[in-house]
Amino acid sequence: MEADVHNKKTPWEINGSLAPAELQRNNRSESPTPGLVEGTEPGARQDSAMFVHTRSYEDLTGGEEEKRRQESDETDSPGQSQMEEISKDFSELSTQLNRVVMDEEIRDGEVEGTVSCRDSALSDKEEDVTSESWRQHRKHVFVFSEAGKPIYSRYGTEEALSTTMGVMVALVSVIEAGKNVIKSIHAEGYKVVFIRRSPLVLVAVARTRQSEQEVAKELLYIYYQIISLLTLTQLNRIFEQKTNYDLRRLLSGSERITDNLLNLMDRDPSFLMCAVRCLPLSASLRDLISGALQQAKDKSLVFSILIAQNQLVTLVRKKDQFLHPVDLHLLFNLISASSSFREGEVWTPICLPKFNSNGFFHTHISYLDQASSLCLMLISTESEHFFTISNCKRKVLERLNKRNTFQTLLDGLQTPSYCVSQVGISDLRHFIYKSRSSGLFTSPEVEHPYVTQEEQERLLELYQHLYSRIHNSSRPLKYIYYVGQRENLLAWVTSGFELYMCFSPMGTKTGAVNAITKLMKWIRKEEERLFILNPLTY
């Protein structure tokens, strides 16, 4: 059955624009992106997807949310009632919706242990906000309330920057007074991007090559990050009751999570791609692990997720429930930002804003190994089910230990994921391949010459730039080939997949065209290892 799927004629080798013209003429039809039908590209899931199928980009930039907000501005806020309707739909899942606690109890449990780390970072925060070095930061991020109360600043303390944020709020409101919306300010070498998600305003000052939309997308991640700690309902309620509330009181200790998210976005292409990277693993091993997670089920469990080093090992979900990549990224970030989870089992409320921004899930988080590289997250709807879920974790471990699965997995973690040289294309330095239907992507380790952190961020910036050009909202492109002094780059987007490749500057165009075919063949050959083809449900 599976072999069938694989033997199907896969047209990606000869489709599109890169193959000699004679071969593709038949394929070129009315369809603007011929060839690959979505769902048959390498890495496409065989049965069903595990993520919400997003058109990622549009979804994130959230035109709809904005429209909804504007509508609600005009007509005595039906937005609120709409929210309530939505929350009703999810009422089974959202547990504590009506007894949201306004105090710090919740936060305490979670951020304990992170506060001390925060202290060491304080020196970083208390820099002189009038100094040249402060100005030169690659990306500033500011979050404040609509009343202008500072909530977060990436560099410099909120106190020192309260005037700056005050000016930002003034700009936003002056332009809104003219029935208009401020989007961004552009100057030579940097841009200032504004997004408003009532009751919050988020602003970035970026010296990167990212487009306005890409920066706005990152700000939205920060917004969702805050929602994931509070829920939108609670956030709204707080500011309804007291418009000049100092939200930092509630979020204290969580700055580190936001800092970490921003740093992660500067380095990890997952956010740019709006997709999830899987840990390369043999299909049989992954199936065994998925099986273990599947068996350890409970009525209240919605998702069981196993991750290693910001890569997905496997995910088992309740039937008909899908996780949004954004939510999974926020979970990844939470894990990588907090050391407290290493201490033992943690039971913490988490809001998954894309799933339901109005309620908390209760998540059991624990590391399975001594080195804290394998993290298990069991997401439940019941706040009182700690012991039940803890028992599930025990069952997972038991099953994993049974057939030595666990040791094989740990051994696998010792070696780096994979090198680009395994593909066997001489001028190829790095690539990102995303299967659009499954929301998964794969890319090799970043190697020479991108060794320093600065160089790695530069490489990601090149990808970000390609991405924003090829996904330009008014002038999208199909294909980009760039020849520069330091590297040659290629980007290709079809309805089935997205491919970004980085070549040495010595590479030729002929070489690049051949490299695509070779790489696609290699990914098809390795797809069982690189992707999760058989996601399970309980």
Add this chain to the structure above:
Amino acid sequence: MLMISPRMTTAQEKQFPPSLQNFFIYNPKLGPREGEEEKKILFYHPTEVEKNEKIRNVGLCEAIVQFTRTFCPTKPAKSLHTQKNRQFFHEPEESFWMVMVVSNPIIERVNKDGSTVVEYQEDELLDTVYGAVIQQCYSMYKLFNGTFARSMELGGVELLIQKLEKFFFRYLQTLHLQSRDLLDVFGGISFFPLDKMTYLKIQSFVNRMEENLSLVKYTAFLYNDQLIWSGLEQDDMRILYKYLTTSLFPRHMEPELIGRDSPGRGGMTGNLHHYGRFLTGPSNINDPEIPIRFPRIFVNTKDKYEELHLIVYKAMSAAVCFMIDASVEMTREFCQKLDSLVGPQLTLLASDICEQFNTNKRLSGPEKEPHFKFIYFNHMNLAEKTTIHMRKTASMCLTSVHPDLMKILGDINSDFSRADEDEEIIVKAMTDYWVVGKRSDQRELYVILNQKNANLIEVNEEVKKLCATQFNNIFFLD
């Protein structure tokens, strides 16, 4: 991520192109105290806007500029993007700010229930293009009026306000914001290709004229709206060229097109020996009733600050600009001398150039419709060449390609301007057109190919061929 082309219009859809919402000039130093804000404003379009709104809009611009100085004191904001419009800021002289507000294009849809939905297309305008337009506004103003500061010195704020109103009242009506593109970013000059002999002939003609008409300080020579010789500095010539080719020449083209030389200007009456005529100055130099006045222009405003009479004289397709120091009074005798001296020689020269031009055309064989179109620009000598733009008229520049493709060229150009490196970008648009941009050593070349089935390698070969035939002496990165 398939996008529906924004230009697909149905019966229920109405499109509105970008348009000029506001244009104002202010100087914060002129009204520093509260309650005096109105004094800052030197010019405001449209004039009928209520005073408080003017003050508010100027205040917002000041605030934005000031705000961005927090992050970079030396490089403040250049543009502001909002849902409905874009605002472009330009400080051409210290403390003098020019602001242009351009509305985003709009699509208006009528729903089934009869309600209308307005969609602002926030990503359609290119900052580089409109940033260049506002700079052009200043350059054009300065060409005919000199600097803001000099006007202030001569006649205070009143004189400056008067000059601004007189100039921009008319000029703003000719902005044609919807047809601006990459060519405005370059602001280049199209040069007429010539063989050495003819070039020498023109040079010796210019020398002779300057010798005989000793008052002449600078000369420029054009043929077919293309430049051949100029004694002006590059930046002054670039804006004078813009004026000549987009404003003055098109206004005088129509009579020639219908096969009849303009009877008005230059006094053709009684002069059957040549086709020369004045494009500026009195409509008839032999009529004693008409005063002898030529437009004044200002050049070298950074150092020498020269004010000049601009005399444009044309015979057939050849045009000469004579520039004479403004302190010299222009007389009827001088004009008559110029007419009798330049007229016959320029007529002769024009037909020489025409002949040579036609021979060259014949030699290069019959023109086939090429499957590519290109724009070339050289930052060093401002030389520009385009096969995309068909014809410049007073009202607009017609292009032969889809506006979306022009915007892709603009995107590539702004990628290039980021770093001073040799680069090449090849992209395939959703419409399957290939667009190639190359930048090498101050030169930029953009090619649009409509071989939709070509692959990257074939596209590369095509562009190589084009470079070899059109630019055989220029090295481009492969």
